[in-house]
C-alpha cells in the first residue's frame with residue numbers, strides 16, 4: 001500500500017516535470033522581435049546578420065534651430081541686403097497700414113480669409129521643401145499664387161504688393177513674419 005502511493009507520487013512528479021518542460025518550451029522567446037513597424041526590417045537585418053539601425057523621425061524645421069544662412073538661402077541679392085537691415089517693428093506697422101491684418105490674424109482660433117500668422121516663420125520653413133523661410137515669405141508677398149496654402153483660396157490675397165510696396169517695406173514685413181516663431 002505504502003509502496004503503491006510512493007510510486008504514484010513519483011509518477012505524478014514525473015508528469016508535472018514533463019509538463020513544465022513542455023510549457024516552458026512553448027513560451028515566447030523574450031529576445032524575439034516585438035511587434036512594431038520596424039519588425040520587418042529588423043527580421044531582415046537579423047537574418048542578414050547585420051546591425052539594426054532605427055532611423056529617428058526627423059524634427060520639423062524650426063527657425064530657432066536654423067542658421068542665418070539657412071533662413072535666408074536663395075534670396076535675390078538686393079532683397080537679401082534689404083532684409084539684413086530690416087526693422088520688424090516697422091513690418092508690424094506696415095501689416096496694419098496695408099490691410100494685411102484684415103485677412104491674417106496672430107490668433108489661430110480667429111477664422112480669417114488668410115492663414116493665421118502665429119508661428120508664421122516656422123510655417124514658412126516647412127511649406128515648400130527646399131525653400132528657405134525668408135524666400136518663401138518674400139515669394140508669398142510678391143507672387144501669392146506661386147504657392148497656395150492648403151485649404152485657402154487663390155487670387156484672394158492682393159497680387160500687387162510688389163508694385164505698391166518698396167523692397168525695404170517688403171523686407172520689413174518679412175523680418176516681422178520671421179520673428180513670429182516658437
Ligand code: HEC
Nearest residue numbers: 098099100103113114115140144147148149152153156157
Ligand atoms: C484679402 C485678404 C488678404 C490680404 C489683404 C492679405 N493676404 Fe496674405 N494671404 C491671403 C490668403 C487667402 C492666403 C492663402 C492663399 C495663398 O497662399 O495665396 C494668404 C497667404 C499669405 C502668406 C502665406 C502664409 C502661409 O502660412 O504660408 C503670407 C506670408 C501672406 N499672405 C502675407 C501677407 C502680407 C504681408 C499682406 C499685406 C501686405 C497680406 N498677406 C495681405 C489673403 C490676404
